[in-house]
Amino acid sequence: MNTIILVEDDEKLSSLIQKYMQQQGFQIDIIADGRLATKVILSNQPDVVILDLMLPGKDGLTICREIRAQYKGSVLFLTASEDDIDHVTGIELGADDFIIKPIQPRVLLARVRMQLRKAALIPNINVQSSSNEVHTVSDLHFGKLSIFTKKRLVTLNTEKVPLTTSEYELLLLLANHAEEVLSRDFIFKATRGIEYDGMDRTVDTKIANLRKKLGDSGSLSSKIITVRSQGYLFVPDNWH
Amino acid sequence: MTRLFISFYVVLFCLISTYSFVADMSVKTWLSEMMVIDKTNDYVGAFYLIENLHKSLDQQAFDKAITNFPSQSNTPLKMFNINNIDFDPKLFDSNSIYVADEYNDLLYYRFKDSDLVARIGPMNTYEPLTEYESIYESGYYPFLAFGIFLWVLLFHTKLKRLDKAATELGKGNLSVRVSQKGRHRVGNLNHSFNLMATQIEKLVQGHKNLTNAVAHELRTPMARIRFQLDMLYSEQDHKQRKEYMFGISDDLNELSDLVDELLTFAKFDREPISTELQAHSLNESINKVIRSRHFNSDVKINYQQQNNKLDFVPFEPKNLERAIGNLLTNAQKYTQDTVNIHIKHDKKLTSIYVDDNGPGIPDEQRIDIFLPFKRLDNSRTRETGGYGLGLAIVKQIAVRHGGNVSIEKSPIGGARFILTWPSKSIK
Secondary structure, eight states: OOEEEEEOSOHHHHHHHHHHHHHTTOEEEEEOOHHHHHHHHHHHOOSEEEEESSOSSSOHHHHHHHHHTTOOSEEEEEESOOOHHHHHHHHHTTOOEEEESSOOHHHHHHHHHHHHHHTTSSOOSOGGGGSOOSOOSSOEEETTEEEETTTTEEEETTEEOOOOHHHHHHHHHHHHTTTSEEOHHHHHHHHHSSOOOSOOOHHHHHHHHHHHHTTOOSTTOSSEEEETTTEEEEOTTOOO | OHHHHHHHHHHHHHHHHHHHHHHHHHHHHHHHHHHHHHHHHHHHHHHHHHHHHHHHSOHHHHHHHHHTSOTTOSSOEEEEEGGGOSSOGGGOOTTSEEEEETTTTEEEEEOTTSSEEEEEOOOOOOHHHHHHHHHHHHTHHHHHHHHHHHHHHHHHHHHHHHHHHHHHHHHTOTTOOOOOSGGGOOTTHHHHHHHHHHHHHHHHHHHHHHHHHHHHHHHHHHHHHHHHHHHHHHOOOHHHHHHHHHHHHHHHHHHHHHHHHHHHHHHHHHSOOOSOOOEEEHHHHHHHHHHHHOOOTTSEEEEOOOOGGGOEEEOOHHHHHHHHHHHHHHHHHHOSSEEEEEEEEOSSEEEEEEEEOSSOOOGGGTTGGGSTTOOTTSSOOOTTOSOSOHHHHHHHHHHHTTOEEEEEEOTTSSEEEEEEEESSOOO
16 A cells, blocks of 8 residues: 655645545545654655645745655645745755645546656556657557547447547547646647647637537546646546 | 936026126116226326326427337327317316226326327237137137036936836836945935835735735635535545535635635725724723623633723724724633733823733744734644734724734733724824
8 A cells, every 4th residue: 555644734634635545545644743744754754745835833845855865755745826936946855746726636646646656656557658649559448438549439438429630639648648737738739739828728628628528527527637727637537 | 318418508508698698787887887987097197197298298209209109009099189089078077087988998088288188098908818818718618518518427327327227116126226325326316216116125025925825825725625526526425425515615614704804904904094083982892892702701801991081082993893802812712711901091092901821922923923814833723713814904903093003921921912092083
């Protein structure tokens, strides 16, 4: 069982995260006071540490700085501020990823799994997931969703889903990078070869069309999730 | 730059010209009278000598002396017969002298015992000297212009520096300041500019901090709602689902309380400080607050009634009650078992003291604690509740009343909050 230590001072939020991660088969411990975090993390050596940036006693950045030399696992930052400075400082300190509040459970899970996969603690779901190539040879199956790459055919519940070429390519790209948060910039480059200028909403429109055709609702989407201000996430295990 | 120079120069030129013109005009009459006397006195001796020469020499020798009068003399001399002069002989004064042109030294003298008239003048000047003088005079205005140009150039450079800084500030670089060195200074302007820039920077920074804090405070309950909603969505168990729904409801209540408090804070921030306050009974207000805000029955609230004679002081009942209420709520949260309230009056100030016997507040945090979203542990622990705006609102209300709020150590062990404002309405 993979182990997580969550350092978060909001009691209700941390107990929710604990409950969810336990349901997903993780062993998760909570520390509410920043002053205690360093010692506990170093002695327990969990696979992943989730650190809130603003903590009573000692802030997340300080804790990260203190543990980094002697802690080999991944550090995920949980933050309410999108301030770029925080990000840069965090990455310089050796943070592995950032999650901006409000977090969605499925996104948190994907991020944690991604860290574990990087550390080779759990196997990759797709061998191709590291390549940016849109076209793959093998067919993809996620629950009731199947993508037949040779025929360029997508079926849901064994029924054919009519998709335009660009929608198909987008779906294939997302599916090949399942559990990864893909930025609009990345999606734009990979599907059209043009750089995303931050204003173009074509990606969002296409995602909305895909969701509609694949039976995923907009704001409470569970299959292709919008990760606020970061991009999109394809969830491989919700196609039932 | 050119415009500044031209306008400066033209104004100066006009001023000088106007002055000399007006001055000349106004003194001309009596000046010329004095000059006539002056010139008469200048040459009266010379005429005396000529007349004596005429008396002592015979006609021929005198004519010869006159003819041989040095031609290069600056004061030429010429003799006339009284019948040949081109002005009225009555013009000769008591000294027999007539000043025809007092500016160019042209004078006539009538001999006392003959028909002869001697003329001196008009005065000449050595030619090159005149030229030199005209060159000297014509250089006057260009020289003035040059001086003014240099001065304006220097002034302009100083202004340019200020202008650049102001433009930079306008573009949003709030950290820009101008040099306050002596040679860069334009009066007190550099100092004032820096003062203004510092104020603006502080204000904007404060605003930014507040916005960040608000975002942070709003996002925590939002994060919980989002999380619970997603879990609710995939949860099948009925009891569990209900629990998530209650959880979401709690968080929504928290959010709406926070928004209410924020609006109150914003209102006091925006509303102007009222200038004229009506007198009300402070006793009544405090009793009212104690009745409505005493939520913790484990805490004993002692209030010492005050002298009725001094009871009526100017304040806004609704707002001051809110401030006292916030102090009381705060005290009840942190105290062990007692909260003491008492009032102190002097001629100038009315003060309300709220004492508790809780842990107290360290010296270094006694100012910061009145900033919005400041808490002693510098995070958002929910144990004590509240949103970090209560004391900020107290401060705002105190300032509205022309007063202040401060913290001391209370005699019963904890913190003492003192809310003070003027006893007499500010007119």
